[in-house]
Structure formats: structure tokens, C-alpha cells
Amino acid sequence: MVISFIADHKLRFGVEPICRVLTGHGCKIAPSTYYAARDRMPSKRARSDETVWERIEVLQADRSKGRGVAGYRKMWHLLKREGLQVARCTVSRLMREHGMQGARKGRRFATTHPDHASARPPDLVHRDFSAPAPNRLWIVDWVR
Missing domain, CATH: 1.10.10 (Arc Repressor Mutant, subunit A)
Structure with a gap:
């Protein structure tokens, strides 16, 4: 990744200055490391x-x-x-x-159908689900 960064910017800044700046920012790399990686045969x-x-x-x-x-x-x-x-x-x-995916079969379907006409239960904890101590707040979600 660092080697490709240097290769992309070497024409504008040069290899040695890029390596100096990267080393100053904690990414230690010598110009000889870049040249060795560039000339190395692919694995x-x-x-x-x-x-x-x-x-x-x-x-x-x-x-x-x-x-x-x-x-x-x-x-x-x-x-x-x-x-x-x-x-x-x-x-x-x-x-x-390479970002290649196969096509997915079928279509997505909803597993639940909410009843908008039914009454909602009261929100007794006001959407704050953190408890001050163990066994102080119990929350249950029943599904028919």
C-alpha cells in the first residue's frame, strides 16, 4: 500500500522526499525499500x-x-x-x-406486517435502556 502510494506520487515529489515525510510521520520506509519492492518479481x-x-x-x-x-x-x-x-x-x-457478485434469486419479502390501527404500549423508560444497577430495569418484547 505504501509502495503504491509512493509510485503514484513519485513524479510530483520524488521518492526520497516522500520517504522522508512518511518516516517523519511514523511510517518508516527507506528509498531502497521502495526500489526493492518495485523491482521484485510478483509472488x-x-x-x-x-x-x-x-x-x-x-x-x-x-x-x-x-x-x-x-x-x-x-x-x-x-x-x-x-x-x-x-x-x-x-x-x-x-x-x-474485484467487486464481482452473483445474482441473487427471488425477491425480498417482509416477515412481519405491522397493524397501524392497534394501540401502542406506553414507553415507560422513554427509550433509555440503560439501568443504574443490576435488576433495576427489565424490558420484554412479546410477539404474538
Whole structure:
């Protein structure tokens, strides 16, 4: 995160001044740390994630397979069918990180229907649910 911040602002301020300011504010980073991280090869996980994500995008765009509605479970099964062995949690993480969700079936429905004509019970505690001591205030909510 710090490395990407430096990379985004290095043209305007320079690497060394940014590192000096960050170190002065408690985020100790040397310019050599930035350059080492910049030149480092991506990790095995990052490379694997990239190939899996590219495949997820292809499947999600394919109307005959993902149809744009597959969640992580269906996507995981589609990837297995394609011959790509990947953990379900990896598919879930990648889809979550990229803001991709499956379509939800059905519609939301109300579980209760309030009766607006019925009388409301009096508010004896005036919406203050804190008690001065144990066993001084008891509140019950009955549902028929």
C-alpha cells in the first residue's frame, strides 16, 4: 500500500522526499525499500491469482456458461469443469476483491406486517435502556 502510494506520487515529489515525510510521520520506509519492492518479481500467489482472475472474467462474460450471474460457488464449479484446479476460497476472495457478485434469486419479502390501527404500549423508560444497577430495569418484547 505504501509502495503504491509512493509510485503514484513519485513524479510530483520524488521518492526520497516522500520517504522522508512518511518516516517523519511514523511510517518508516527507506528509498531502497521502495526500489526493492518495485523491482521484485510478483509472488507465486499473485501470478496464480492473475491467471485465475482472467479465467473468471472470461467465464463471467460468456453467456453460455457464467451468464454474468454466477456467484463464487458456481464459478468455482465452472473453473473445475474447465480443468483449472483452484480453491473455492480463492475464487471467493478474487471475486470479492474485484467487486464481482452473483445474482441473487427471488425477491425480498417482509416477515412481519405491522397493524397501524392497534394501540401502542406506553414507553415507560422513554427509550433509555440503560439501568443504574443490576435488576433495576427489565424490558420484554412479546410477539404474538
